[in-house]
Amino acid sequence: MNINETTSYLFAEVTNLYRTGFEKTMVELGLHGGQVFILQLLYIEDGQSQIELALKLNNTPPTINNMVKSLQNNSFVKSRKCKKDGRVMRVFLMPQAIELQEEIKRKWLQFEEDFFSSLTITEKLVLFQLLEKLKSDFGK
Amino acid sequence: MNINETTSYLFAEVTNLYRTGFEKTMVELGLHGGQVFILQLLYIEDGQSQIELALKLNNTPPTINNMVKSLQNNSFVKSRKCKKDGRVMRVFLMPQAIELQEEIKRKWLQFEEDFFSSLTITEKLVLFQLLEKLKSDFGK
DNA sequence: GCTTGTTTCTTAGCAAGCTAATAATATATA
DNA sequence: TATATATTATTAGCTTGCTAAGAAACAAGC
16 A cells, blocks of 8 residues: 555645635635634634633634734734633624624635535535544544 | 535544644654655655655645755755756655654554544545545646 | 642744745746 | 846745643632
């Protein structure tokens, strides 16, 4: 078995295409790839703590901290100390981020369509199910 | 259509699992994830230029330059100016890297097995074919 | 109340991606 | 030959991931 014929080798290649493609798409909105994931969670529930975001995104606290900081520097969010628990910083959406919600969704779905355009509906569904298996099994 | 139910959202999650898992595996050999890809190409043909490596790995020259530099700092490779073309730096394997070849292959195939252990042989083949489609279509 | 441990955030530092810009060399063209 | 263009490598600077180590605040037990 040759290494560059393995599924993981191919997976790494496609992963790269995905990441840079997604990044390029979101940069058009003045945002970066990772930041969009945080906003997405805040659209669902505003004022979440960093640890909540970290758990939901399967990222470490420092990673989230970085992204929140840069979102803050660009006035997309603002952090406030929680009154009930002084350790917690709650992250809140600013108008500039709220305005972008629809545009982000549009771009995201457009990217989704482009990236998977070579697959039929059925194939895409199969891919989804395979990825779910990988996630639930390996992400334990 | 909700964004966190899209295939691209799931893809991002699995991508993360993949990258950190692969990294952890290779760190056990004193190498990092990206460096292993370069060594892999050099095992096939020693003395390649950075631009050749960049093209084959679908990475940019600065990315390759970084990785080659750190491989060099750890005595896995050595770079020499090409005599026929003064712009080109040819990258050569050092004994320390050659010794690791079999171990890397072993680790890689082990990771491959672990990461895709939730899939049957058939499912893995299907995944491979779907990824190939994505690669050949989106990576144009 | 004090100590001990836990949780949350933060900082520092690194790898691996990228873009943009520069230097050095080759090549092609006038 | 001289000038313009290509190519290769590099540097600087950014985002997104990580780990390790620290600070600050809370919770529990003595």
